[in-house]
Amino acid sequence: MLALIVDHSTAHGLRLGEIPPPKPVPHEALVRVVAVSVNFGDLQDGVAGAPDGTVPGWEAAGIVERAALDGSGPPIGTPVVSLALNGGWAELRAVDARTLGVVPNGADLGAVSTVPVAGVSALSALDRIGPLLGRRIAVTGATGGVGRFAVQLARLGGAEVIAVTGDPKLHGEALRALGADQVVAPGRLPDGLDGVVDTVGGPLLVEAFSALAGNGTLVAVGHVTEDPEVFPVGALLSRQGQDNRSLVTFFLLDSTNVGRGISWLAGKVSAGVIDPGIVWRGSWRDVDEVVEALRSRQLHGKAVLDAAAQ
Ligand SMILES: NC(=O)c1ccc[n+]([C@@H]2O[C@H](COP(=O)([O-])OP(=O)(O)OC[C@H]3O[C@@H](n4cnc5c(N)ncnc54)[C@H](OP(=O)(O)O)[C@@H]3O)[C@@H](O)[C@H]2O)c1
Structure with a gap:
């Protein structure tokens, strides 16, 4: 063969x-x-x-x-x-x-x-954040394979979606068409995020963690930048309005029910509900x-x- x-x-x-x-x-x-x-x-x-x-x-x-x-x-x-x-x-x-x-x-x-890598990663990462209805979720690397699925799935789940992309002028319209409520550049994340799906890493991960609201969860999915994550002194301390934040890592092949996730996502893609x-x-x-x-x-x-x- x-x-x-x-x-x-x-x-x-x-x-x-x-x-x-x-x-x-x-x-x-x-x-x-x-x-x-x-x-x-x-x-x-x-x-x-x-x-x-x-x-x-x-x-x-x-x-x-x-x-x-x-x-x-x-x-x-x-x-x-x-x-x-x-x-x-x-x-x-x-x-x-x-x-x-x-x-x-x-x-x-x-x-x-x-669907399996980009879609199931996005689905499983959002699962780690928890219920999405009415919550404020940011997705970094939003034009990427995982990012595009995450923007659409977060929107389907009822979240307010903030797409973070290196070039909002170039990609803003397309990301809004996928369901993003706001499209912002790194360095411009709004505060009060309930969850972040981060596919970029580096300084953007540090910024996203500092923008989490209390009980918020940042899921570190990937690392496409060459830059390291450097947390300023005190950045990981609990503070009023930002207590109980979590930073969790993620590995796709540890996800449970991969076949079920693939089948569900394949149905959504073939019905035109999700655009890969x-x-x-x-x-x-x-x-x-x-x-x-x-x-x-x-x-x-x-x-x-x-x-x-x-
Ligand atoms: N943990 C796991 O199990 C798992 C599963 C799947 C993927 N991953 C990892 O997740 C990451 C993303 O995967 P992907 O398939 O979505 O990748 P991708 O399709 O290449 O997309 C990555 C996105 O990141 C942004 N980007 C690219 N280069 C960058 C740079 N130098 N600095 C900052 N941003 C940059 C771009 O988005 P914008 O132009 O919109 O900024 C790009 O579209 C990879 O590291 C991959 O290995 C991990």
Whole structure:
């Protein structure tokens, strides 16, 4: 079968080549992959940090070719989205059947391939904050994969949403269209936040923590900036109106009910309720273009590779 394989002798660390198909164990389904989505983290951990011969790829959408032998998971022919630490960027993927999300029939598998990492991260991070109805929630890196989902989900949950983006002039209109009530630049966060989904880190995380209201929660999802977090003396002390703030870290693969989250989000994306913000789509033969755009921070949204396009 064809797969994108880590090869550090190439310019971007990947080549399309032939490898033997995977052999599923009894709790794994075999999925014929139709489309995959590429995340910044895929390149960091799955490509740059992986040995030659690895098949990277956290998320992939396709059709169940063989159901799990132990009877778990969906039957043959079901359209699904999968999430695992690697192995997604191949024609066939063996994956734990209990984590598969089921996709509505006829859905665009490219669009829903974006759901596991960006969507489930946003959903799980918002879960850590708690109820959203009538609460004031900020999302940093709002134009990014996780950020876009978080803005839309927070709005769906009934929150007042503050989108934080590096260039509000450029991205303000699009973020308001997704449901942001305010779009602000770093350095301009309003006070009184009940929750923050932070995907940027560095000085923005420090600013966001200081803007939390009492009992507010900041969920540190990611770190795209090179800058460190430096808290001024006393910044972590409790003070009137800001008691009991929490700063929590987050790891997607520790989320419970991943399959359920993927299925729910895939339904929302295919119904057009949530826009995953696909800004690049093409054949997996053109993966180098995506790697270049992601590494140079030119992409503000999701990149999808069609595995079947030759
Ligand atoms: N903990 C977990 O399990 C988990 C799960 C998923 C993702 N992550 C991490 O979360 C982070 C975001 O992931 P993603 O897929 O959303 O990334 P992404 O699509 O690349 O988006 C990141 C966003 O951050 C902003 N940004 C980019 N470069 C920046 C810089 N140098 N300084 C400040 N802001 C910058 C941009 O938004 P604006 O232009 O709007 O500012 C960009 O759209 C990554 O670090 C990723 O590894 C962690």
